Amino acid sequence: MSEHAPGIIRKLWPGEVQVFRDHLLRLDQETRRSRFGSAVSDDFITHYSERVFRSGAVVHGCFVEGVLRAAAELYPFSEVLATEGEAAFSVEQAYQNLGLGTVLMGRTVLTARNRGIRTLHMNCLARNRRMQQIARKFDADLTVESDEVIAQLKAPYPTLVSMAREATEEAQGVVGAMFQAQWSAGQRMLNLMLPAAA
Numbered sequence: 001m002s003e004h005a006p007g008i009i010r011k012l013w014p015g016e017v018q019v020f021r022d023h024l025l026r027l028d029q030e031t032r033r034s035r036f037g038s039a040v041s042d043d044f045i046t047h048y049s050e051r052v053f054r055s056g057a058v059v060h061g062c063f064v065e066g067v068l069r070a071a072a073e074l075y076p077f078s079e080v081l082a083t084e085g086e087a088a089f090s091v092e093q094a095y096q097n098l099g100l101g102t103v104l105m106g107r108t109v110l111t112a113r114n115r116g117i118r119t120l121h122m123n124c125l126a127r128n129r130r131m132q133q134i135a136r137k138f139d140a141d142l143t144v145e146s147d148e149v150i151a152q153l154k155a156p157y158p159t160l161v162s163m164a165r166e167a168t169e170e171a172q173g174v175v176g177a178m179f180q181a182q183w184s185a186g187q188r189m190l191n192l193m194l195p196a197a198a
């Protein structure tokens, strides 16, 4: 399974509510329906985003040229020693089918594993073949209930190696974010210093 993604993958920080909200607001109607199970309004998304980080969720994001284009939310079912959790994924339409969902699923499974979460639930519409295809890559059991598919994925027990992997991947994401910030600042400086094209 490829770990290459066209962007920087890292956990979102609690101060990035607006970044997360803006990503969800950019989702087109069909993607919103697949993500939330029904059509949702901009107001719903705004309130939802504000609640996510207060709920104890761990959110991974994929930033392409500094903009959050895909996210994976992991919700432990309990605040203390959760053994089960739920995951949800959103990739903006122009960035779908590029492998971002698969990479984010890998990060989410690793994070769940390292927190002792062994069963990960994912709800998706029965016609959501893409999500089911990703779940299959991670050996999930798929159960069809009316027009919903519930994927149950068993994460292995955490080990020192799995914990070190999460820490390394996170450090890579943070370093990537720093380079991105420096590059963007450099671009802004250049734009200020260079005369506008005639």
Ligand SMILES: CC(C)(COP(=O)(O)OP(=O)(O)OC[C@H]1O[C@@H](n2cnc3c(N)ncnc32)[C@H](O)[C@@H]1OP(=O)(O)O)[C@@H](O)C(=O)NCCC(=O)NCCS
Pocket: 030, 031, 032, 034, 035, 087, 088, 089, 090, 091, 092, 095, 096, 097, 098, 099, 100, 101, 102, 103, 123, 124, 125, 128, 129, 130, 131, 133, 134
């Ligand atoms: C579902 C979603 C998260 C997947 O992310 P993604 O980045 O597009 O997916 P990837 O590129 O990693 O993988 C897609 C896989 O589905 C396969 N696929 C694409 N269309 C397919 C179809 N119609 N039928 C079966 N498989 C399909 C691709 O070939 C790929 O599998 P492969 O890597 O084995 O070739 C993303 O498309 C999305 O945000 N959709 C809307 C929201 C949603 O459905 N969220 C999930 C519910 S919580």
